[in-house]
Amino acid sequence: MKGGVVLISLIIFTSTTNVANGGFSSTLIHRDSPLSPFHNPNASRHDLNRARFDRSIARAHALSVAPSSYPHDPLTPQLTPEQGEYLIRFFVGDPPVTVHAVLDTGSSFIWFQCQPCQRCYPQKDPIYDPSKSTSSKSFDCADPFCKYLARPTCGANQECSYRQSYLDGSFSVGALMREEFAFEGPDSAVVRGVDVVFGCGRNNVFKSQGAEGGYRAGVMGMARGPLSMSSQLTEPAFSYCLLDVTDQSMTSRVQLGTDPRMWGNATAIVRARGREDQYSVMLAGVSLGATRVLDFPSGQLVSLDSGTSMTFLESSLFGPVINAVRGAVKGIEETFDPQRQSELCYGATEMELVQAGLPVLELGFVGGARLEVNVESLFLEVAERRVCITLMRSFFGRSVIGNIAQQNNVVGYDLARDSIYMSGAFDCRSY
Numbered sequence: 366m367k368g369g370v371v372l373i374s375l376i377i378f379t380s381t382t383n384v385a386n387g388g389f390s391s392t393l394i395h396r397d398s399p400l401s402p403f404h405n406p407n408a409s410r411h412d413l414n415r416a417r418f419d420r421s422i423a424r425a426h427a428l429s430v431a432p433s434s435y436p437h438d439p440l441t442p443q444l445t446p447e448q449g450e451y452l453i454r455f456f457v458g459d460p461p462v463t464v465h466a467v468l469d470t471g472s473s474f475i476w477f478q479c480q481p482c483q484r485c486y487p488q489k490d491p492i493y494d495p496s497k498s499t500s501s502k503s504f505d506c507a508d509p510f511c512k513y514l515a516r517p518t519c520g521a522n523q524e525c526s527y528r529q530s531y532l533d534g535s536f537s538v539g540a541l542m543r544e545e546f547a548f549e550g551p552d553s554a555v556v557r558g559v560d561v562v563f564g565c566g567r568n569n570v571f572k573s574q575g576a577e578g579g580y581r582a583g584v585m586g587m588a589r590g591p592l593s594m595s596s597q598l599t600e601p602a603f604s605y606c607l608l609d610v611t612d613q614s615m616t617s618r619v620q621l622g623t624d625p626r627m628w629g630n631a632t633a634i635v636r637a638r639g640r641e642d643q644y645s646v647m648l649a650g651v652s653l654g655a656t657r658v659l660d661f662p663s664g665q666l667v668s669l670d671s672g673t674s675m676t677f678l679e680s681s682l683f684g685p686v687i688n689a690v691r692g693a694v695k696g697i698e699e700t701f702d703p704q705r706q707s708e709l710c711y712g713a714t715e716m717e718l719v720q721a722g723l724p725v726l727e728l729g730f731v732g733g734a735r736l737e738v739n740v741e742s743l744f745l746e747v748a749e750r751r752v753c754i755t756l757m758r759s760f761f762g763r764s765v766i767g768n769i770a771q772q773n774n775v776v777g778y779d780l781a782r783d784s785i786y787m788s789g790a791f792d793c794r795s796y
Contacts (some may be wrong), residue, residue: 473590
């Protein structure tokens with residue numbers, strides 16, 4: 366079975382499988398991969414790693430704004446729109462058009478650009494035009510789906526419209542629509558028949574520069590709100606296994622819907638006040654190899670976020686963990702981060718840290734779920750013979766576990782059971 370062929374901005378599928386919002390698998394593309402529309406061939410590995418710090422800090426600044434201090438749509442947190450690390454490629458409409466969107470567990474809304482464009486940002490994919498699709502459907506303001514929007518607006522034709530605003534002043538305005546999505550799996554098999562409600566953005570203004578060349582992508586929200594992708598599946602569940610992005614020849618995988626591969630033990634999702642649609646869980650303790658660093662008998666609230674690279678820990682967690690790592694690194698000189706972004710760096714390569722025998726950092730959660738963070742995920746090389754830790758001190762009052770710490774672990778989200786499963790160390794190439 367072969368994948369799609371680009372022809373006059375359309376995709377021709379040689380063969381497909383219909384799922385009607387059941388279960389299917391798809392690839393995840395890191396934004397720095399050569400397969401990504403954001404790929405910058407002139408950026409060095411050190412440049413890319415430093416940019417991951419920059420994007421994480423920008424996202425953390427957005428998280429630092431308390432929900433009560435900024436008027437916002439409760440369906441979606443108002444982060445800056447291009448913040449995100451993993452893209453999912455899919456095809457929209459009949460005939461199908463290619464779309465890239467950031468897969469974001471911190472967002473509960475799906476949107477991307479549509480024709481006719483009043484204002485649109487640069488993108489490498491053709492812009493989807495619902496008037497040219499035989500499967501598109503708009504909603505009027507009386508439709509129940511329209512009522513899921515906090516502040517829907519109606520035009521003269523009673524079309525249900527949305528406005529998605531962001532903290533940096535960016536926004537997307539457009540129509541709420543229903544359309545058939547198709548996904549290409551890791552084996553190039555195309556799965557069709559996924560019926561999705563999404564925002565068709567026709568007036569899209571961004572305040573920040575975006576990726577190289579100004580290119581941006583849409584957003585596929587995977588949080589717990591009613592208009593997220595995960596909530597629209599027949600079985601509201603999904604899982605992923607993220608490969609180390611230093612191997613840019615590989616793509617990661619996400620499994621959505623039926624049979625989402627829930628491996629390992631489960632921990633309960635906590636509905637944190639003001640962030641009820643986010644994925645918050647209770648941390649039970651932290652270990653570095655055989656050494657127990659922290660214990661929380663009653664649990665410590667943390668959140669999982671696929672849209673940020675670094676992990677941010679409150680000071681009560683950050684200090685003991687950093688000190689434990691510092692004490693375990695022997696024979697390698699500690700140095701500083703010239704950008705003053707990371708608080709622990711060494712004059713070494715990642716391989717030298719591996720050879721020094723630094724133990725695995727384990728994050729254990731109430732219920733027995735666990736993430737294992739190996740050396741390659743705990744440190745990034747940001748300059749020649751300079752590695753810096755991917756843990757950062759939180760300046761916004763809560764702890765967030767980013768996607769680097771989730772690498773090489775299967776993480777599964779079961780919305781029906783309010784549970785998150787974590788496998789511990791796993792070879793994602795076999796996922």
